[in-house]
Amino acid sequence: MSFYNTIKDDINIILKQDLLKKNYKKEIYDMFQVSDPPKDKFGDVSTNVALSLSKFLKTNPENFADILIKELKKIDYIEDIKVEGHGFINLLLKKDFWINELKQVLLKEDKYGENNIGKSKKVIIEFVSANPTGPLHIGHCRGAVYGDVLCNIMKKLGYKVYKEFYINNTGSQIDKLTNSVIYRYNELFNKNKKKIDDNLYPGEYLIALAKDLKKNYGSKLLENNKKNIIIIRNFSLKWIIDFIKEDLNLLGVKFDYYYSEEDLLKKNKVSLCVDILKKNKLIYQGIPEKPKSRDLDEWEPRKQSLFKSSNFGDDVDRALQKSNGDYTYFAKDIAYHFDKYKRGFNFMINVWGADHGGYIKRLTSAVKAITKDKANLVIKICQLVKIIDNKKILKMSKREGKFISLRRVLNNVGKDVTRFIMLLRKNNEDIDFDLQKITEESKDNPVFYVQYAHARCCSVLREAKKYFDTKEITLTKIKKTNLKNLNDKNEILLIKEIVKWPKILEDAVYHYEPHRITFFLQSLASKFHSFWNYGKKDSSKRFINVDNKDLTFSRLSLIYSVRIILSNGLNLLGVRPLDVMR
Numbered sequence: 001m002s003f004y005n006t007i008k009d010d011i012n013i014i015l016k017q018d019l020l021k022k023n024y025k026k027e028i029y030d031m032f033q034v035s036d037p038p039k040d041k042f043g044d045v046s047t048n049v050a051l052s053l054s055k056f057l058k059t060n061p062e063n064f065a066d067i068l069i070k071e072l073k074k075i076d077y078i079e080d081i082k083v084e085g086h087g088f089i090n091l092l093l094k095k096d097f098w099i100n101e102l103k104q105v106l107l108k109e110d111k112y113g114e115n116n117i118g119k120s121k122k123v124i125i126e127f128v129s130a131n132p133t134g135p136l137h138i139g140h141c142r143g144a145v146y147g148d149v150l151c152n153i154m155k156k157l158g159y160k161v162y163k164e165f166y167i168n169n170t171g172s173q174i175d176k177l178t179n180s181v182i183y184r185y186n187e188l189f190n191k192n193k194k195k196i197d198d199n200l201y202p203g204e205y206l207i208a209l210a211k212d213l214k215k216n217y218g219s220k221l222l223e224n225n226k227k228n229i230i231i232i233r234n235f236s237l238k239w240i241i242d243f244i245k246e247d248l249n250l251l252g253v254k255f256d257y258y259y260s261e262e263d264l265l266k267k268n269k270v271s272l273c274v275d276i277l278k279k280n281k282l283i284y285q286g287i288p289e290k291p292k293s294r295d296l297d298e299w300e301p302r303k304q305s306l307f308k309s310s311n312f313g314d315d316v317d318r319a320l321q322k323s324n325g326d327y328t329y330f331a332k333d334i335a336y337h338f339d340k341y342k343r344g345f346n347f348m349i350n351v352w353g354a355d356h357g358g359y360i361k362r363l364t365s366a367v368k369a370i371t372k373d374k375a376n377l378v379i380k381i382c383q384l385v386k387i388i389d390n391k392k393i394l395k396m397s398k399r400e401g402k403f404i405s406l407r408r409v410l411n412n413v414g415k416d417v418t419r420f421i422m423l424l425r426k427n428n429e430d431i432d433f434d435l436q437k438i439t440e441e442s443k444d445n446p447v448f449y450v451q452y453a454h455a456r457c458c459s460v461l462r463e464a465k466k467y468f469d470t471k472e473i474t475l476t477k478i479k480k481t482n483l484k485n486l487n488d489k490n491e492i493l494l495i496k497e498i499v500k501w502p503k504i505l506e507d508a509v510y511h512y513e514p515h516r517i518t519f520f521l522q523s524l525a526s527k528f529h530s531f532w533n534y535g536k537k538d539s540s541k542r543f544i545n546v547d548n549k550d551l552t553f554s555r556l557s558l559i560y561s562v563r564i565i566l567s568n569g570l571n572l573l574g575v576r577p578l579d580v581m582r
Contacts, residue, residue: 061087118159125350156476184210
């Protein structure tokens with residue numbers, strides 16, 4: 001639990017036992033917040049309790065703040081209290097409070113920040129789910145890292161997380177893939193006389209696929225019959241899915257399950273789902289409205305089965321079946337999410353690409369209807385990744401076969417850099433991925449900057465062994481040292497930053513924003529590097545002071561705490577915390 005929650009709990013006790021004995025309600029706890037003040041000069045933490053509860057109590061916020069402050073002053077760890085604006089209470093906390101928090105970091109190490117907010121609640125997080133028609137590109141990478149790190153954080157906070165990849169292996173795009181492979185396969189035998197047309201995928205990866213097909217079957221599949229087409233289709237799907245899995249493995253992403261859309265149809269789960277909707281009178285015959293965007297491919301201006309999605313918050317009602325009898329993508333998605341619910345997941349998170357934003361309303365409305373509002377579906381969109389090479393944005397078009405593959409990026413810059421960079425912005429903001437800047441060893445490279453801070457911590461701990469008995473420089477003794485020797489304002493500032501970690505984790509889960517981890521790690525690294533530089537200017541501020549063993553050990557404890565948090569954060573990101581850097 002974060003220290004913000006500790007303070008909030010103590011305020012709540014005052015409200016419950018003293019100020020609001022007669023009209024206290026459980027909802028009051030959620031009516032106010034304890035957070036960072038807008039500026040450091042206002043104190044260590046700020047609370048809107050007086051302002052928020054004044055509306056509930058129908059009283060003046062300043063008057064209520066004055067009454068509350070009298071009680072808050074009785075709390076032993078509060079040094080000073082001030083009121084700003086219309087009832088905002090700012091608290092300055094005593095040094096002992098921060099020292100006790102630092103002791104918790106040293107005591108719990110990699111467990112520091114863990115709690116059971118999730119209360120073992122099951123959540124299924126579906127992410128990437130790229131169409132198996134080609135390799136993963138850099139855009140898929142962002143959703144992969146976002147989803148994977150979100151899973152890591154939610155596990156850390158007590159959720160039972162299940163990671164799933166949905167394989168969209170039916171429909172027109174799979175027919176297009178099969179025909180594209182057939183073209184490339186025939187090309188190997190000089191059977192193609194015309195140029196590849198617009199109805200086929202032009203990507204060069206299909207040439208490698210066709211070569212593997214030829215290696216396994218020789219010329220046996222040249223005859224264009226149903227049996228051979230099925231063989232080519234199945235071979236192509238497996239080849240690409242295996243390729244995708246290899247890419248994800250290189251990125252450090254592993255799924256619990258790859259769910260097949262084809263299995264969904266074979267087991268009649270779509271038709272069963274449609275029957276349930278019919279039984280609940282949520283389907284009628286009508287002509288769908290013409291869509292305004294990318295959904296024209298599935299639009300047919302004829303009388304057909306429509307789902308009453310507008311009853312549940314969607315803009316219009318949606319078609320479930322095509323004229324040829326095939327189910328629409330939407331119908332299959334309803335069935336897939338109903339299957340998630342039937343598997344025991346009433347909490348679902350989907351991570352989608354930027355081009356799926358218009359699909360959110362209809363799917364959330366469908367999940368609401370099919371589960372009778374018993375399931376909660378959260379959908380997060382990851383915006384575009386712009387690749388910059390030599391100060392130029394590389395243009396990508398999968399339709400034209402021009403895209404930056406994930407494997408190319410990983411081969412160029414590595415997993416650690418790629419994962420970190422993908423969380424340098426909020427998921428709903430574009431990211432610039434500069435291939436030159438991210439390989440520089442400078443403070444302008446955020447990955448290097450954070451890893452270097454961790455390596456510096458390790459170097460200090462190694463260096464100390466040169467000046468003191470190695471039997472004394474053990475983690476056990478460092479963790480038990482007297483921390484009250486830490487009095488310098490920069491030491492206290494560093495401690496205050498370190499112990500924000502539990503709050504960062506809580507906020508990252510609450511808002512589904514794993515980028516908060518990278519932001520925090522950069523901030524902590526910055527404060528640590530600044531502290532390091534103070535020692536260069538003033539010898540009294542150096543971490544190792546041979547003439548003052550007690551102070552040295554206290555500072556080693558502080559350094560070790562920084563290392564713990566940097567390591568914890570980097571591990572959650574799937575990035576190695578390096579002990580040594582070249």
